[in-house]
Amino acid sequence: MKIACVGGGPAGLYFSILMKGVDPSHDVTVHERDPAGSTYGWGVTYSEALLRNLHATDPESARAVLDSSVRWDRWDHFRGDESRSEHYGEEGYGIGRHRLLDILAGRARGLGVRVEHEREVAGEDELADADLVVACDGVNSGLRERHAAHFGTDVAVGGNKYLWLGATRAFDAFVFSFQETAHGWIWCYGYPYAPDRSTCVVECAPRTWKGLGFDRADEGDTLARLEKIFADLLDGHSLLAQGDGHGGARWLNFRTVTNTTWSRDNLVLMGDAAHTTHFSIGAGTGLALTDAALLAAALLEGLPLPAALARYERQARVLVRSAQRAARRSARWYEDLPRYADLPMPQLVRLLSLRGSGLLPHVPPRLFYLAHRAGANAVGRVASRLARRAGSR
Structure with a gap:
């Protein structure tokens, strides 16, 4: 097959690795619009179960990912001066998104995949000679939006405001910090992804966001205010905003993407282009890599393309449906935080x-x-x- 993957994130790169690794005769190209080394996000988190699956499908990239990961076995919770730690009998893992993409791109190139940066594909007609076009170009997928009516795309916007940041401190656990202000609760999820860095996701209700002045603050003021609110957690370290041209400290509302169908002729959706799950369950990267494995497995069965795409969608939907249900409930819990915030810490x-x-x-x-x-x-x-x-x- 001649395959074009539009989007050089984890889903597209891993799919290209699996296809080329099983059958080197496949002609696979990954088209990425951003320059090499440019990526949004700090670190991503994944589970032991995903790591086992990676080892089963491509041991070489799995070993490289594990070698570059930070792990933890404790979840720490803070509320004002109170704290509580939990052990759940498993480990969590974090890796820098930039490092993850480097590993996957290097592995793909080593197998003969062409990875082209600064190549934006506006429509599948630009790839008319491809047998299969995989739209893995993220939540704002241009290929999906061209046919939004066909795919039945729906985007549900969450109520809370959130901000994706880095920190110059490497936490030694996955941390939750809930802090009460004069304008309501604001909280942070944090986890390490490198020996000296962590991801910090800050979230709050719109009323709190506006009351604290974040609707008017520039990047410097935003970081300074958050560093003051989460001073105990940061322990003298700094928060970091994106420095890659993506707009710095941008407050967003999470968007849950669903589609009633994932394919159109030889165009198929994968990863965030097909579905998103609220960041509070940490499932996005795992689902993207799972999509890649399921699509590759369906194609490698030798079925006609329509049947292979239907099998992929049917199998992937089972996992996505469960994850999106869990994500909706998780997002609602945080949107209803005042309902729980004053409970005794163990509760x-x-x-x-x-x-x-x-x-x-x-x-x-x-x-x-x-x-x-x-x-x-x-x-x-x-x-x-x-x-x-x-x-x-």
Whole structure:
């Protein structure tokens, strides 16, 4: 096949690696509009499960990713002067987005994939000689927008404001910091991705954002105010805004993208062009790489192209549907933070971990916590009895 991937993010690069790695006769080109070395974002996070899948599909790139990653096994929560740590029996991983793309692009080139930077593709008609055009050009996909009516594209805009920043401190855990101000709550999610750097995502309600003056502040004032609010967390270190021409410290509203169909003739959507999930569940990179693996697997079955694209979409949708449901519930939990913020710290942390429940928004938080604890204790007692009984036998 002659394949053109429009977009040089993790999805397009990984898909090109899998296709070329299995069958070198494929002619694969990745077209990226930005210059080499230019990328939006600081670090990305991924799970142990994704790492196992990467090892199963392409061990060489998986080893390189792991070698360049920072890991943690603790989740720290802060609220004012209070703190609480949790261990969930698994590790989390962070890697710089720039480093991840370097690894994937290097691996792709080593397999014979052409990776062309500063090459913007406005429409698939520019790639008329391609057997397959993969639109992996992100949430603002130009190829998708050309046929938005066909794809049934819907974009739901979230209520809260958020800001994606870096920090010159490498946290030794995944951190949540909730801080109350005169204008309401503001919070930060942070995780390390390099020995001396972390990602910090700051979020708050529009009323708080405006009350704190962020609607009028320039980049310097924004960073200075946030450094003061999260001074204990940063411990004398600085926050960093994008320095790559993407507009610096930009406050955004998260946009959840869905599509009723993911393909049109020989054009197929992948990654954020097909779907997005709220950043609070950290699933975006994992879903993008999973899309790539599922699309490659469907094509390598040797099915006719329409059947292969239908299989890819059917299989990927199962995972995406579940992730988007969890993401919607997670986003709602944060939008409803005042409902939970004054709970005792153990209850706040536990309900944060249970925010994927569809029942939680409809039950008084303390009652939900008590019911969950009672249920967990009952299950624990039954498990202990069964264990003792098995041991006596």
